[in-house]
Amino acid sequence: MTITITEIAQRHRGREGALLPILHDVQAAFGYVSDDAIREIAHELNLTRAEVHGVVSFYHDYRTKPEPRPVIKLCRAEACQARGVEALAANLPDQSRVKIETVYCLGLCAVGPAALVGDQVHARLDADALSALVASL
Amino acid sequence: MIVRISDDAVALACGADAVAAAFENAGAEVQRVSSWGMQWLEPLVDIDGIGYGPVGVGDVADILAGKAESIGKIVDHPFIAKQTRLTFARAGKTRPTSLDDYAATGGWDGLNAARKMSPAQICETVLQSGLRGRGGAGFPAGIKWKTVHDAAGPTKYIVCNADEGDSGTFADRMVMEGDPFMLIEGMAIAGLAVGATKGYVYIRSEYPQAIAKMEAAVKLSAAMVAPFDCEVRVGAGAYVCGEETSLLNSLEGKRGEVRAKPPLPAHQGLFGKPTVINNVLTLAAVPWVLAHGAQAYADYGMGRSKGTLPIQIAGNIKHGGLFETAFGITLGELVNDIGGGTASGRPVKAVQVGGPLGAYHPVSDFHLPIDYEAFTAANGLIGHGGIVVFDDSADMAKQARFALEFCAVESCGKCTPCRLGSTRGVETMDRIIAGENVDANIALITDLCDTMKFGSLCALGGFTPYPVLSALQHFPADFGQPAAIAAE
Numbered sequence: 001m002t003i004t005i006t007e008i009a010q011r012h013r014g015r016e017g018a019l020l021p022i023l024h025d026v027q028a029a030f031g032y033v034s035d036d037a038i039r040e041i042a043h044e045l046n047l048t049r050a051e052v053h054g055v056v057s058f059y060h061d062y063r064t065k066p067e068p069r070p071v072i073k074l075c076r077a078e079a080c081q082a083r084g085v086e087a088l089a090a091n092l093p094d095q096s097r098v099k100i101e102t103v104y105c106l107g108l109c110a111v112g113p114a115a116l117v118g119d120q121v122h123a124r125l126d127a128d129a130l131s132a133l134v135a136s137l
Numbered sequence: 138m139i140v141r142i143s144d145d146a147v148a149l150a151c152g153a154d155a156v157a158a159a160f161e162n163a164g165a166e167v168q169r170v171s172s173w174g175m176q177w178l179e180p181l182v183d184i185d186g187i188g189y190g191p192v193g194v195g196d197v198a199d200i201l202a203g204k205a206e207s208i209g210k211i212v213d214h215p216f217i218a219k220q221t222r223l224t225f226a227r228a229g230k231t232r233p234t235s236l237d238d239y240a241a242t243g244g245w246d247g248l249n250a251a252r253k254m255s256p257a258q259i260c261e262t263v264l265q266s267g268l269r270g271r272g273g274a275g276f277p278a279g280i281k282w283k284t285v286h287d288a289a290g291p292t293k294y295i296v297c298n299a300d301e302g303d304s305g306t307f308a309d310r311m312v313m314e315g316d317p318f319m320l321i322e323g324m325a326i327a328g329l330a331v332g333a334t335k336g337y338v339y340i341r342s343e344y345p346q347a348i349a350k351m352e353a354a355v356k357l358s359a360a361m362v363a364p365f366d367c368e369v370r371v372g373a374g375a376y377v378c379g380e381e382t383s384l385l386n387s388l389e390g391k392r393g394e395v396r397a398k399p400p401l402p403a404h405q406g407l408f409g410k411p412t413v414i415n416n417v418l419t420l421a422a423v424p425w426v427l428a429h430g431a432q433a434y435a436d437y438g439m440g441r442s443k444g445t446l447p448i449q450i451a452g453n454i455k456h457g458g459l460f461e462t463a464f465g466i467t468l469g470e471l472v473n474d475i476g477g478g479t480a481s482g483r484p485v486k487a488v489q490v491g492g493p494l495g496a497y498h499p500v501s502d503f504h505l506p507i508d509y510e511a512f513t514a515a516n517g518l519i520g521h522g523g524i525v526v527f528d529d530s531a532d533m534a535k536q537a538r539f540a541l542e543f544c545a546v547e548s549c550g551k552c553t554p555c556r557l558g559s560t561r562g563v564e565t566m567d568r569i570i571a572g573e574n575v576d577a578n579i580a581l582i583t584d585l586c587d588t589m590k591f592g593s594l595c596a597l598g599g600f601t602p603y604p605v606l607s608a609l610q611h612f613p614a615d616f617g618q619p620a621a622i623a624a625e
Contacts, residue, residue: 016388016389016408017370017388017389017390017391017408018390019390019391020370020371020372020373020387020388020390021370021371023373024342024371024373045390054392055390055391055392058375058392058393058394058549059372059373059374059375059393060373060374060375061342061372061373061374062373073343077304077305077493077543078304078305078452078489078493078525078536078539079304079305079451079452079523079525080304081536081539082451082452082453082525082526082527082528082531083452083453083480103343103374104302104304104376104493104543104546104547105302105303105304105306105343106146106343106344107146107301107306107307107310107343107344108146108147108150108307109304109305109306109307109449109451109452109457109523109525110147110176110177110307110449110450110451110452110454110457110458111147111150111151111176111177111179111457114150116343116345118345119345119346119349120149121146121149121150121345121346122150123147123150123151124150124151
């Protein structure tokens with residue numbers, strides 16, 4: 001896989017409002033959006049680096065540094081709070097191998113606590129289920 | 138014998154794929170369908186109309202041998218039988234991305250009816266149906282459409298707001314994962330009504346299953362809706378992009394900052410062009426309205442809240458899920474009769490209605506009917522129809538603090554009351570929780586909420602005071618206050 005930023009930008013040429021789709025593809029391909037990527041995207045879209053940086057930094061999804069560990073996005077919004085996620089979050093498993101991040105709502109609000117790993121959804125998590133999920137990654 | 142198992146996100150998260158594989162390995166024919174919405178029973182297995190759930194891999198052999206206990210006929214289950222399903226008429230019954238299933242269940246009837254009408258007639262039909270925006274604001278959809286219809290210009294857009302970020306809501310997700318063609322049909326009808334040929338569905342990135350289903354459905358139905366062209370766009374984890382002007386900025390490839398209104402999106406929306414921006418549920422209700430007529434829809438509901446509302450019962454609830462019903466059902470019926478009380482078995486303490494920006498209601502509000510005006514009168518809001526139940530272990534001061542913390546994390550930063558008020562609010566709540574100058578700090582946070590409510594540009598800063606002040610008003614003991622002021 002040796003796709004370049006330029007190729008990704010070309011893929012979206014002519015689309016209205018192409019910046020977010022490009023950033024999604026860059027993050028999917030490289031795992032994060034680097035300073036170099038910001039520079040190249042700005043060049044491709046005829047934007048300033050500040051404009052692209054402003055967009056990257058606005059949205060929670062975009063990373064500006066690589067994250068080597070698999071990421072578990074644990075929902076800590078109200079419905080999962082009502083179902084006990086805060087007790088779970090107070091005693092998180094060891095994160096040397098996986099990273100556990102907070103997300104607000106996965107739409108699994110009657111079967112929480114819930115988590116997202118990549119595109120895979122997990123529900124009815126308790127301490128044991130979360131540990132098993134961590135061990136499986 | 139066909140074994141039907143949902144492939145929506147709740148079913149998948151509860152292990153439906155493994156259950157489906159086990160049935161297939163045992164030689165059964167499995168169909169992956171949309172979800173009935175009885176989420177406590179997922180994975181729910183439907184064999185010839187008889188339901189089993191929640192099913193684990195270990196139950197498969199018993200079910201096939203006829204030795205497992207069933208919940209009886211699914212359509213007769215009280216949770217389903219008590220509903221009035223217009224938008225969710227196909228839920229549990231059809232394969233989400235099957236054009237055959239869609240056409241066989243009345244799909245495209247609304248679009249075909251609309252194609253025989255003038256644009257003005259379509260707008261008038263939607264107006265007469267009484268359909269109001271289901272995203273939260275409750276603005277009449279027909280008026281919005283007519284405004285865009287009347288706006289001058291060769292280029293107009295239909296934008297579907299599928300940035301369903303409110304905790305306790307999942308109806309948009311269920312439409313997109315369970316009945317995506319219905320949403321596309323609604324958008325195509327909106328396109329005919331206002332003269333737009335391009336539509337965008339802006340889906341939050343936290344919904345990967347909905348994104349995949351919508352992208353598949355858009356491709357499959359392209360010929361059916363042509364010349365209308367629909368495109369899926371994916372958000373990037375910003376709650377505020379559920380606010381319509383922020384969403385438009387995000388679609389344009391910008392920071393999702395809120396725009397001042399006016400100009401309204403109907404006049405200057407996406408790329409400055411006249412734009413219909415509606416919630417998923419609003420657009421998904423449109424095919425039914427066009428197929429059955431405005432009066433048939435308006436016959437449901439109460440007062441100025443016409444039609445049905447897909448209510449989402451969530452949080453600490455025994456029987457949680459999707460409950461579509463005509464407006465007018467009371468909060469208490471939903472929580473106790475339909476939802477069966479808390480999952481934990483403890484008493485209900487508070488119910489947050491309308492997402493993170495909605496008020497916390499005590500049990501004494503259980504008489505309130507689900508009706509836009511009734512909730513407004515009770516210092517609350519229906520919002521997107523999400524109901525999150527908390528048992529008596531909840532600490533309402535912590536919930537008030539969380540509301541402000543959430544606002545601080547998600548604020549777009551454009552206006553000062555929201556950007557700074559949320560952070561100062563968290564600090565003030567921390568002092569109240571620590572017992573420092575409680576009376577003075579409660580006066581301060583009440584004043585701060587007043588500033589946020591009236592000084593913020595959009596509902597994020599403007600409505601964050603609802604959960605904060607309602608928690609303070611109804612649960613003063615959690616804030617170190619005597620219970621006496623709760624009487625008011």
